[in-house]
Amino acid sequence: MSAFFLKRIFQALIAVIGVMTLIFFLQRLTGDPVLLLVPQNATRADIEAMRVTLGFDRPLAVQYFDYMAGLLTFDLGRSYIQNIPVWTLIASRLPYTLMLAGGALVVAFGIGIPLGVLMAVRRGKPESKVMMGFVLAGQSMPTFWSAILMIMVFAVWLGWLPPSGARSASSLIMPSIALGLLSMATFARVARTAVLDELEKDYVRTGHAKGLPMNRIVTRHLLRNAAIPVVTVAALEIANLLAGAVIVETVFAWPGLGQLTVQAINARDFMVVQAVVLLGAVTAISLNLIADLLYSLIDPRIRMEANP
Amino acid sequence: MSAAASPPRPNPVRHSSIPWAVVPFGLILLALVLMAVFAPLIAPVDPSTQNLLARLKAPGTEARGVVYHLGSDELGRDVLSRVIYGARISLLVAFASVILSGIFGSILGMVAAFQRGWVETIIMRLVDIVLSVPAILLAIITVAVLGPSLYNVVIVLALTRWPRYARVAYGQTLSVANMPYVRLAKFMGAGWFRLLWRHVLPNIAGALIVVATLEFGLMVLFEAGLSFLGLGVQPPTASWGAMLSTGRNYVGNAWWIATFPGLALFLLVLSINLIGDHVRDRLDPRSR
Numbered sequence: 001m002s003a004f005f006l007k008r009i010f011q012a013l014i015a016v017i018g019v020m021t022l023i024f025f026l027q028r029l030t031g032d033p034v035l036l037l038v039p040q041n042a043t044r045a046d047i048e049a050m051r052v053t054l055g056f057d058r059p060l061a062v063q064y065f066d067y068m069a070g071l072l073t074f075d076l077g078r079s080y081i082q083n084i085p086v087w088t089l090i091a092s093r094l095p096y097t098l099m100l101a102g103g104a105l106v107v108a109f110g111i112g113i114p115l116g117v118l119m120a121v122r123r124g125k126p127e128s129k130v131m132m133g134f135v136l137a138g139q140s141m142p143t144f145w146s147a148i149l150m151i152m153v154f155a156v157w158l159g160w161l162p163p164s165g166a167r168s169a170s171s172l173i174m175p176s177i178a179l180g181l182l183s184m185a186t187f188a189r190v191a192r193t194a195v196l197d198e199l200e201k202d203y204v205r206t207g208h209a210k211g212l213p214m215n216r217i218v219t220r221h222l223l224r225n226a227a228i229p230v231v232t233v234a235a236l237e238i239a240n241l242l243a244g245a246v247i248v249e250t251v252f253a254w255p256g257l258g259q260l261t262v263q264a265i266n267a268r269d270f271m272v273v274q275a276v277v278l279l280g281a282v283t284a285i286s287l288n289l290i291a292d293l294l295y296s297l298i299d300p301r302i303r304m305e306a307n308p
Numbered sequence: 309m310s311a312a313a314s315p316p317r318p319n320p321v322r323h324s325s326i327p328w329a330v331v332p333f334g335l336i337l338l339a340l341v342l343m344a345v346f347a348p349l350i351a352p353v354d355p356s357t358q359n360l361l362a363r364l365k366a367p368g369t370e371a372r373g374v375v376y377h378l379g380s381d382e383l384g385r386d387v388l389s390r391v392i393y394g395a396r397i398s399l400l401v402a403f404a405s406v407i408l409s410g411i412f413g414s415i416l417g418m419v420a421a422f423q424r425g426w427v428e429t430i431i432m433r434l435v436d437i438v439l440s441v442p443a444i445l446l447a448i449i450t451v452a453v454l455g456p457s458l459y460n461v462v463i464v465l466a467l468t469r470w471p472r473y474a475r476v477a478y479g480q481t482l483s484v485a486n487m488p489y490v491r492l493a494k495f496m497g498a499g500w501f502r503l504l505w506r507h508v509l510p511n512i513a514g515a516l517i518v519v520a521t522l523e524f525g526l527m528v529l530f531e532a533g534l535s536f537l538g539l540g541v542q543p544p545t546a547s548w549g550a551m552l553s554t555g556r557n558y559v560g561n562a563w564w565i566a567t568f569p570g571l572a573l574f575l576l577v578l579s580i581n582l583i584g585d586h587v588r589d590r591l592d593p594r595s596r
Contacts, residue, residue: 029453124570140578142529144536144552145570152559163559228361243442247533251556262537265452268384277449279465281441288440 004296014290015118019281020071025272049229050080073279076184081269089260089272090279090306097256100213100248101241103172107180108187108237113230115184116139116191120199121218131188143244147178164253171254179248183237194226203223228295237289330586333579339577344395352377355546361385364562367562379564382554389464390546391568397535397547398576401458402527405465410520413470417477418504421485432478435471439483443468447530451539461540465527476519482514514591525577542579548573 042050051057055066070077076086115131122128136289154174155163162171198204199222207217244259249258257276264272343350353374360383362371378388384401419469420431433523440444450464481504484490490507534540535549544551548569555566 014433015437015440018433019441022441023449024329025449026453042570136578137574140525140574140581142532142552142577144533144549144556144568144572147567148552148556148559148570151556154561156560156563173410228465241444243444245443247446247536250537261448265448265537265539270452273449274453277441277445280445285440289552 005293008289008292008296012285014079015285016259016282017068018155019280020068021064023278024067027270027274028060069196077271078273079264079272080270081264081267086110086271086275090257090275093255093260094258096254097242097249097258099172100175100245100254100256102246103176103233103240104179104183104241105238107176108183108241109234110178112187112243113191114183114202117195117218117223118228119192120195121214123196135185135188138181141181143178143182143247144251146181147174147248150174150178151251165255175248175252175254178251179241179244180219182244183241186233186237186240187230191226191230198226200220205295232291232295235287235294237288239280241285242280252256272282320473327586330582335577335581336575337583338393340572340579341399343392344399347396349455351386351392351454353386353389355389355393356386356544357385360362364558364565366562367564377566379562380566381551381562381565382558387551387564387568390551391548391572392410393546394548394551394569395576396542397458397545397570398528398573401461401465401531401541402524404462405469405527405531406520407525408466409469409523410464410473410516413473414477414509414512416470417474417479418481418508420474421478422500422504422508426577430476435474435478438468438471439475444533447534448537448539451534456534456539456542458541458545461531464534465530469523469527471517472523473519476515476556477512481508484508484511489567518584520586520589521580521587525580526576528573528580 015245026225034047034054034056057065058066074087076090079086079089092265115135117133119135151163151174152163161174164170195218203221204217207221245254245256246258246261248254249256250262253259257279261276262272264270265277331500359372359374359380360381362369362374362376362384363382365371365376365380365384367377369379371380372387375386376386378386378391381390382388416431416435420428446468447464449468451460454460454464474509485508490503493503493507531540532549532552535547536553538550538553540549541547551569552566552573555562555569558565
């Protein structure tokens with residue numbers, strides 16, 4: 001048992017180191033990483049001075065180990081544009097993104113799961129087709145379009161909700177829905193497949209044979225079994241929500257990490273962009289790991305099947 | 309007494325030969341493709357022609373002999389013409405990046421499964437690593453390094469999406485590589501290129517096509533998303549994502565700027581997804 005855990009944790013560590021390495025080389029893809037870090041109007045002398053200060057004149061291997069050592073001690077560096085530590089910037093924005101992701105998760109879970117279960121239970125009926133259409137529409141709706149449509153209807157025409165910013169609790173409603181819609185579709189699909197799989201099992205037939213009503217079979221027996229794949233997908237969706245926040249935060253001027261990233265790209269503040277991407281990657285890898293470990297705790301067969 | 313009370317079958321019977329539910333969306337997709345191909349013939353005016361005297365005109369307004377069927381934008385450009393030309397960018401970027409990442413990923417996946425050993429380890433570890441970063445973040449940082457342009461968007465999408473194909477090609481090749489006919493071909497002295505090209509690829513192509521159709525819709529959304537953030541196709545080229553981004557600033561007084569490109573984008577992605585689902589059901593019987 002612990003062998004599987006250790007192996008899985010080791011794999012996650014390799015992935016984290018791999019992502020760091022990937023970004024290191026990406027940064028050098030243009031040939032001169034200094035150009036990514038200095039303001040656009042920097043003079044030739046500034047650039048040379050910067051190169052020495054930042055140690056870009058040293059051999060690549062030295063730079064690499066220095067970079068890795070920094071990251072492994074949680075040093076994300078400084079923003080050269082704003083001249084403050086990147087951590088400070090991130091810490092000031094992170095709560096907003098977490099709030100947004102939380103709101104989106106509530107929307108996605110609250111609508112997606114019941115929808116998926118209903119679609120499976122009522123398979124083949126017309127109402128199931130209508131729900132499937134809704135899910136497909138949600139999946140195909142670009143977040144920025146649904147966001148803009150909502151602003152038009154609820155902020156401009158009806159005036160019910162603030163169009164942007166983060167001044168009150170009601171500011172959170174539209175961004176959460178916009179971000180949650182896409183994950184809603186994923187949850188609904190996964191829940192549908194999971195419930196359909198369970199519907200074919202023997203215990204459901206036994207339930208029918210005993211004369212249990214369908215509602216009772218579903219709520220008392222089936223949902224617990226169907227929950228496992230849904231939980232795994234939930235972990236992965238949280239990572240997607242964090243990434244999707246980049247667009248939603250831009251539309252709603254929501255002061256989270258996504259907006260920070262876009263501002264940083266426009267200001268050519270590469271250290272900040274790099275930090276957010278690393279943070280996103282590490283979050284995704286950790287959630288993946290947690291999902292796998294939880295999954296193997298719930299269902300021991302997974303541990304047996306994992307290749308040695 | 310009707311015989312309709314028979315118990316529901318556990319597995320649905322075969323689909324009818326013509327999928328009527330998918331047909332209208334196939335027609336929408338066809339219409340959008342034709343719109344993209346024949347854009348210069350269909351578009352009423354040049355998509356980049358500005359007319360500062362006809363800024364933010366509502367749909368149907370006529371100004372100086374030009375009728376703005378879908379309104380005009382903040383520089384007095386015709387929204388209809390820009391939507392028509394925008395189809396070109398969406399489809400071109402999605403098509404090019406699916407082809408590039410598909411070829412690149414499939415080759416790497418097949419080679420990893422065929423060579424085994426350290427080649428396999430390196431390729432598949434790289435697949436895990438790239439897949440572990442949320443794709444939009446990876447695309448953003450790559451654009452931040454390379455700089456935004458039409459070509460870079462294609463390169464970025466190809467670089468971030470190839471592992472999806474590699475993983476499928478790898479798994480499928482592993483199962484095909486031990487089939488008797490492949491071993492026989494190997495025994496008869498076929499080189500690895502011939503083995504992969506003549507014997508493995510035809511058998512795994514179906515699974516790869518399923519991935520490609522599902523990826524296509526995603527690529528359209530990614531291009532629009534990057535352009536929306538200002539990281540994709542640069543102005544004045546008409547791109548739906550960039551049009552939505554301008555439209556965002558005029559939601560209060562010119563709803564049409566964002567509504568129509570968004571609608572076009574939605575219809576395109578919806579039809580691709582529906583058709584992709586259908587293709588998957590046909591080619592991959594295990595999935596529902």
